[in-house]
Amino acid sequence: MKNGLFKYMVxxxxxxxxxxxxxxxxxxxxxxxxxxxxxxxxxxxxxxxELTINDNEGVYSKQQAEIMxxxxxxxxxxxxxxxxxxxxxxxxxxxxxxxxxxxxGKFRVYIFMKDSGSGMLVHEMRFEKE
Numbered sequence: 001m002k003n004g005l006f007k008y009m010v011x012x013x014x015x016x017x018x019x020x021x022x023x024x025x026x027x028x029x030x031x032x033x034x035x036x037x038x039x040x041x042x043x044x045x046x047x048x049x050e051l052t053i054n055d056n057e058g059v060y061s062k063q064q065a066e067i068m069x070x071x072x073x074x075x076x077x078x079x080x081x082x083x084x085x086x087x088x089x090x091x092x093x094x095x096x097x098x099x100x101x102x103x104x105g106k107f108r109v110y111i112f113m114k115d116s117g118s119g120m121l122v123h124e125m126r127f128e129k130e
Contacts, residue, residue, distance in 0.1 A: 025113055025120045026086055026096040033100065033109070034081050038070035044113075045122045052126035065125075072127055076102040094120065106130040 032040035092115035
């Protein structure tokens with residue numbers, strides 16, 4: 001009986017650990033990019049975002065960033081998207097590097113998220129042609 005309870009508790013802890021790792025928002029962003037859905041990407045943007053698309057960079061409102069991302073996605077339909085690397089740094093910050101392949105070429109997408117009190121939100125996003 002004790003052995004069964006122990007296995008159950010280990011299983012619950014493992015499931016909780018996996019859900020915490022997957023709850024960083026990167027998978028939702030990648031799925032939105034695959035579906036060329038800037039509206040879904042914008043749901044995870046902070047109220048202001050440092051956005052770089054090729055040589056165009058600046059700090060934009062959430063609404064401005066959504067329009068810019070939408071234009072990028074419309075002009076660069078994805079063929080293949082995959083998270084190459086994800087990690088974390090101090091102060092509840094997480095980042096991911098995404099390979100974004102299109103008919104026009106390959107891009108590397110850098111995403112930087114921080115805990116904004118109400119969850120992880122994108123504070124910086126860069127689309128750079130390789």
